[in-house]
Amino acid sequence: MSSDIPPQRPSPAPDGVSLPYWLAARDRVLVVQVCASCGACQYPPDLACHHCASADLHYEEDEGAGVVYSYAIYTRTFDAAFPAPYVLAFVELSHHPGVRIMANVVEVDASAVEVGMDVEVIFEPRGEWLVPQFRPVGVAAS
Amino acid sequence: MNSASVAVVGVGYSALSRGDRPDPRALTLEACHAALSDAGLSPDNIEGITQYTHTSSSTEAPITAEVQRALGIPNLSFFADISQTGPSGLGPVMTAAMAVASGVCDTVLAYRTLPQFEGTTGHLGSSDGTVAGASQYTAVYGHSPGILANYALKKRRRMHEFGTSADEYGIVAINARRWAAHNPRALLRDPLTMDDYRGARTIIDPLVLFDCDYPVNASCALILASAERAHDLRHRPVFVDALAWGSGAGADFVFSDDLLYGGSIAASQRLWQKSRFTPQDINLLGLYDGFTHLPISWIEALGFCGFGEFHDWVDGGRRIGPGGELPLNTSGGMLAEGRIQGIGLAAEAVLQLRGDCGVRQIDAPRVAVVAGGGSNDSGVMSLFTE
Numbered sequence: 001m002s003s004d005i006p007p008q009r010p011s012p013a014p015d016g017v018s019l020p021y022w023l024a025a026r027d028r029v030l031v032v033q034v035c036a037s038c039g040a041c042q043y044p045p046d047l048a049c050h051h052c053a054s055a056d057l058h059y060e061e062d063e064g065a066g067v068v069y070s071y072a073i074y075t076r077t078f079d080a081a082f083p084a085p086y087v088l089a090f091v092e093l094s095h096h097p098g099v100r101i102m103a104n105v106v107e108v109d110a111s112a113v114e115v116g117m118d119v120e121v122i123f124e125p126r127g128e129w130l131v132p133q134f135r136p137v138g139v140a141a142s
Numbered sequence: 143m144n145s146a147s148v149a150v151v152g153v154g155y156s157a158l159s160r161g162d163r164p165d166p167r168a169l170t171l172e173a174c175h176a177a178l179s180d181a182g183l184s185p186d187n188i189e190g191i192t193q194y195t196h197t198s199s200s201t202e203a204p205i206t207a208e209v210q211r212a213l214g215i216p217n218l219s220f221f222a223d224i225s226q227t228g229p230s231g232l233g234p235v236m237t238a239a240m241a242v243a244s245g246v247c248d249t250v251l252a253y254r255t256l257p258q259f260e261g262t263t264g265h266l267g268s269s270d271g272t273v274a275g276a277s278q279y280t281a282v283y284g285h286s287p288g289i290l291a292n293y294a295l296k297k298r299r300r301m302h303e304f305g306t307s308a309d310e311y312g313i314v315a316i317n318a319r320r321w322a323a324h325n326p327r328a329l330l331r332d333p334l335t336m337d338d339y340r341g342a343r344t345i346i347d348p349l350v351l352f353d354c355d356y357p358v359n360a361s362c363a364l365i366l367a368s369a370e371r372a373h374d375l376r377h378r379p380v381f382v383d384a385l386a387w388g389s390g391a392g393a394d395f396v397f398s399d400d401l402l403y404g405g406s407i408a409a410s411q412r413l414w415q416k417s418r419f420t421p422q423d424i425n426l427l428g429l430y431d432g433f434t435h436l437p438i439s440w441i442e443a444l445g446f447c448g449f450g451e452f453h454d455w456v457d458g459g460r461r462i463g464p465g466g467e468l469p470l471n472t473s474g475g476m477l478a479e480g481r482i483q484g485i486g487l488a489a490e491a492v493l494q495l496r497g498d499c500g501v502r503q504i505d506a507p508r509v510a511v512v513a514g515g516g517s518n519d520s521g522v523m524s525l526f527t528e
Binding site: 072 | 401
């Protein structure tokens with residue numbers, strides 16, 4: 001049913017708002033959009049602050065530490081570019097509380113993932129970009 | 143809407159089917175003519191038409207202008223094709239109620255048509271190339287089919303946050319079949335046991351097959367009219383008590399601030415502020431059940447029990463089942479009657495309040511609450527008879 005070459009995973013098409021986010025990711029830095037007026041942070045990035053409507057937004061570096069807020073395990077393949085099993089998660093950033101990023105939890109058996117698990121950002125090549133992903137803390141040492 | 147100024151005066155369904163491909167326009171006209179016949183009205187009595195659809199393709203659901211033409215209505219004074227956001231099939235009903243209450247028109251035909259193959263099935267394919275807009279934050283992670291992943295994520299989070307098990311979701315799925323057994327229109331009428339639920343095929347873990355509604359070919363139509371007009375028509379009027387929408391903060395179908403309840407809490411609070419009733423007065427619930435998560439979150443948002451307390455409150459399903467004190471989705475809902483998306487739950491509530499539900503008729507209900515959506519697309523309304 002499938003050819004020998006698996007279809008490519010999609011890569012992001014940055015726009016005026018998201019370009020700094022993806023450029024930072026390409027430098028292996030996770031950034032979060034923060035409002036200069038009220039200090040609120042938000043994800044995904046947007047044209048204006050979701051709390052005070054200010055358009056004075058900037059990006060600040062995040063240390064890349066997070067906690068699994070929720071996760072789902074794909075046990076069957078819906079899309080040949082994403083063969084099962086894989087884990088789709090919301091990761092809440094430890095240094096930007098309330099900011100939940102969608103990502104895959106990688107470098108771990110799906111059955112070992114838990115809500116509340118400490119994870120850290122890594123970057124996965126995707127076309128000409130790098131996509132933030134998360135792995136359990138401590139994997140790097142093994 | 144302090145005095146009841148609007149009533150539902152007619153209800154109509156198309157045939158419900160699976161596996162065939164009926165023309166959605168024909169389904170819609172079947173439902174609309176049935177509603178007109180039920181109300182004792184003719185097409186030239188209709189002054190407004192509303193509908194809801196996910197898509198902009200009129201091959202999946204006809205737009206209001208097509209229905210106007212096919213009903214031979216020379217001129218409409220109100221029309222609204224609602225898409226993308228809104229409490230699904232309840233949206234056109236709620237919008238119709240506002241149109242009548244405002245005096246824009248005196249009668250509105252509201253419908254929802256949904257073919258079996260519309261939606262998440264058949265849209266899986268491989269993705270390649272680039273993804274722009276909102277998808278750049280989701281599709282790059284294999285968030286597909288997105289709505290199934292969303293409800294898997296909500297289910298996991300709920301179980302973690304409240305320490306509850308998946309069995310409470312099973313209770314909702316079983317309840318749908320218990321009621322559907324008494325509904326000749328329902329397509330899934332076989333009983334479901336907790337063992338069946340626990341053994342169900344995983345869709346995206348922890349979401350299982352019986353957490354998901356049952357796609358069918360269907361159309362359903364309601365006719366709303368001014369209370370004054372309603373008193374002259376065939377059936378006992380079912381009055382609109384109150385309406386409320388709720389988006390919640392950070393409104394988004396994926397990233398809303400409140401993953402578990404979306405805008406349903408805000409909508410529920412507004413409903414009780416506007417309603418002449420309290421939760422203790424409610425005899426019947428028709429809560430959107432595209433996924434089992436939703437009736438649970440609506441029941442808690444509406445305050446029938448505390449957050450995370452559904453499992454204890456529902457008493458193994460007795461409270462919401464046949465003979466229970468607060469029947470839920472007596473048609474079998476979208477889980478078992480078929481995916482009529484919200485408007486079917488409103489139609490069922492109207493039929494129950496009129497006393498027209500045959501063997502599944504509950505004992506003299508007076509007040510019902512019907513809800514649609516439940517994420518950033520929440521809407522809820524209350525209906526009553528005098």
